[in-house]
Amino acid sequence: MTGPARLGIDVGGTSVEAVALDADGSIRARTRNPTERGEDGVVRSVLAAIRALDTPAKTIGIGIPGRIDGGRVHDAVNLGVRELDLAGEIWRRCGAPVAVDNDVRGAALGAASRTRAKSLAYLNLGTGVAAGIVVDGRVIDGSSGVAGEIGHLSIDPRGPQCACGQFGCIEVFAGGGSIARRAGEPLERVAERADAGDESASGILADLARGAAAGVRALALAVDPEIIMIGGGIARRGERLRSEIAGALARAADGSAFLASLRLEERIEIVSPDDAIGAVGAALLGDRLGA
Ligand SMILES: [Zn+2]
Incomplete structure (x- = not known):
């Protein structure tokens, strides 16, 4: 054209x-x-x-x-x-x-254009963590512009302090900036060490999956979208990230027929980095x- x-x-x-x-x-x-x-x-x-x-x-x-x-x-x-x-x-x-x-x-909005779903949440795992929510083709802004800022939902009051001042925010565990600060190296290096059997590196990856899974649950319970797409720099981990988050979702649903009935691990998709x-x-x- x-x-x-x-x-x-x-x-x-x-x-x-x-x-x-x-x-x-x-x-x-x-x-x-x-x-x-x-x-x-x-x-x-x-x-x-x-x-x-x-x-x-x-x-x-x-x-x-x-x-x-x-x-x-x-x-x-x-x-x-x-x-x-x-x-x-x-x-x-x-x-x-x-x-x-x-x-x-x-x-x-871009993620929503890739699917026929009427409702979608996009969870961005980049330097920070935030989400966008699209319902019937419209992005929800909220009354003061912070709709979707779930990176600052605290999931562990005894966890490390976040840049926002709270303790144990999702972003502390699942944001690339915070991971690099805590580990002293970027996520790719952490993943290499975890593959080589390093326990502290495996712990950081487990925290990442737990934090991302908490974000998926928050979005699902607040909005109940058909699909939750996960993108951002950390999503370059691809299928491994998807299966780690699915595992963390399944563990959290263990013993809760309610959470298990939401079948969240079937609703998550990873956006292709290309x-x-x-x-x-x-x-x-x-x-x-x-x-
Ligand atoms: Zn925070």
């Missing part, structure tokens, strides 16, 4: 992934470029992605970490952004309508603009 497309830009901590989406949802162009930090750096990175797509824009949707309010980004700490009128900056330079939302909520759901979902954010 030719003519204007919906552009979707997913701004991550290290790279910006972008797609141009045709009316039928197929990807016309796809690019990736490094993320520059700071307010000006983020604007430059998004503009570089738009230029690289080399496709006229019908709408521009941007998914970015942080608290989003009317196209403005607040406190995207990992990007070095305190406050940025991202929608305004991009609109002034490109002239196309711009929608901005939190990256995990954008990815949830699937650009963040950028695709960002492109779908543009549909909110009615352009």
Whole structure:
């Protein structure tokens, strides 16, 4: 197809992934470029992605970490952004309508486009842990914009302290940033040590599965979605992660006919790391603009 497309830009901590989406949802162009930090750096990175797509824009949707309010980004700490009128900056330079939302909520829309399910939760296990909830094609924002922030649900009051100030949050056990801090090395190294029989490394992986399983239960009990898709950097662990979380879900359901009846281990799916759901979902954010 030719003519204007919906552009979707997913701004991550290290790279910006972008797609141009045709009316039928197929990807016309796809690019990736490094993320520059700071307010000006983020604007430059998004503009570089738009230029690289080399496709006229019908709408521009941007998914970015942080608290989003009317196209403005607040406190995207990992990007070095305190406050940025991202929608305004991009609109002034490109002239196309711009929608901005939190990256995990954008990815949830992208995940929902991969299934016929009417209700879906997307659990992102990245540097941090958060979820997006989509019901009948709409993302739930909540009254103050924190719907889905289940990474800060405490599951162990005697656990390690979280950056949010609470103790034993899901994010402490299942967030890549916290795992790397506790282990002193990234998850891939922890997994290698666990494979070699190291007990402390196996314990970290067991905590990861327990934390992710608690997130799945929270989403299931609050929303009862048909599918819970799991993505983010940690989901690169693929089938092993799925079976570890399924095992933790089954152990928690042991002795509870109620939990067992929910068959949660059958509702979880891992997003393929090659699937650009963040950028695709960002492109779908543009549909909110009615352009
Ligand atoms: Zn927390």
